[in-house]
Amino acid sequence: MARNFLTMDLDTVTVRVGEADTAVDITVYRDILSAVSPYFRSAFDGPFVEATDRSICLTDVTNETFRMFLQWAHSQKCQLSNGAAFPQHAILVQKPTRKNVEQTTPGSAELQLPHRTSSSPDAKTLPDTTVALDELDEHDGLRSLYHTDPEWINGYRLSLLSFLRLYVFADKYNVPQLRDDVLTAMIAQSNAWNWWPDIDRELLDSAHENLPPSSKFIRLFVLSTAYCWLLQPETCSATRIRTMMEMNEEFAFDVIVVQNQMLKDKISSEGMPLWLEDAVxxxxxxxxxxxxxxxxxxxxIRDQSQIFTGLIEMCAQDVLGITKESGEE
Ligand SMILES: [Zn+2]
Known part of the structure; x- marks a missing residue:
């Protein structure tokens, strides 16, 4: 079974993603799924129905999100397999079930939204020091992804929604490493652009609908709101807090708790720890x-920055797909 790959099994399973009429069958190496997710491990290895017919239906996941997850999982596997190259997605087969769902082909988009033409890892451009991607204040490779375009903020917002979908997938299907990696990518991106996530109704509603309140994804927004956005001189705190409370009371409460702690820290210490870098x-x-x-x-994070630049790039590409789709309607 193992053939020339030392640790990997080339057994494939079928994952059907999407709602009934647009569902797509994706053939995946079972070991890739089992390695990263206890959910899939028990679905395919355990004494469940799915183990016998070797297929599983994920109606609440889109083709795009599942492919992003797969791409991420493959980048893990390549690192974990001790030099043994695992076949890349070219081998994976996609069988549309009813409707032929076109794969988005980015590159020819009119909008210059978050997008990078080269998909090569950034590892070479990183300094040899021990600073990791999520500690860098500025990272030219990441900066060039967005900062030149007037549509930047909207693209950024959409890419956060893309990160959220991936995170929700990782929460629902128990992929703990992907949850951590999404946050690393978001923080590396925010550091590079010096632009932290602001509250956004669609994002916040979706996050609270799909994630537990204790989720670290929501926590990142609590911190960035308290540290970066509530303190902007041009914003009126009262208006902003009211808006937050209308959006989500628990979120507003958490932001105020963080702010209160910041004030206490400020009083009790010489410095002014009012920068997000202190909290994150x-x-x-x-x-x-x-x-x-x-x-x-x-x-x-230091040695394998390509995992995180890969995630940032995928979410940026996902934005291009969405922009294209909505333009076609
Ligand atoms: Zn960590």
Whole structure:
């Protein structure tokens, strides 16, 4: 079974993603799914119905999100397999069930939204020092992804929704490393652009609908709102807090708690720890570390920055897909 791959099995399973009329069958290596998700491990390896017919239906996941997950999972596997190259997605087969769903082909888009033409990893451009991607104040490779375009903020907003969909998938189908990695990518991106996520009704509603209140994804927005947006000189705190409370009371409450703590810290210490860098020196403060401990996690972020630039790029490409689709209607 294992053939020339030392640890990997080339058994495939079928994952049907999407709602009934637009569902798509995707053939996936079983081991890729089992390695990253206890959910899929028990679905395909355990004594469940799915294990016998070797297929599973995920109606609440889109083709795009599942493919992003797969791409991420493959980038993991390549790192984990001790040099043994695992076949890439070219081998994966997609069988439309009823309607032929076109795959989005980015590149020819009119809008210059978040997009990078080269998909090569950024590892070479990183300095040899021990600073990891999510600790860099500025990262030219990431900056060039967005900052030149007037549509930038909208593109940024849409890419956050893309990150959210991926995170919700990782929450629902139990992929703890992907949850941590999405947050690392978002923090690396925010550091690079010096632009932290602001509250947004669609995003906040969707996050609260689909994630537990204790979710670290929501926590990132609580922190960035308290540290970055509530303190803007041009914003009126009262108006902003009222807006937040109308949107989500629990969220507003958490933001105020963080702000209160910031004020206390300010009073009790000489400095003014009013910068997000104090609360989020790197993404580990928002990690669950259920797969790797903090030390291994730091090393992984330093050595394998392509995993995170890959995520940022995928979410940016996803935005291009959405923009294209809505333009066609
Ligand atoms: Zn970590």
């Amino acid at each position: 020196p790197n993404s580990c403060v928002l990690h669950e570390h259920r797969v790797q401990d903090a030390e291994k996690c730091r090393k992984r």
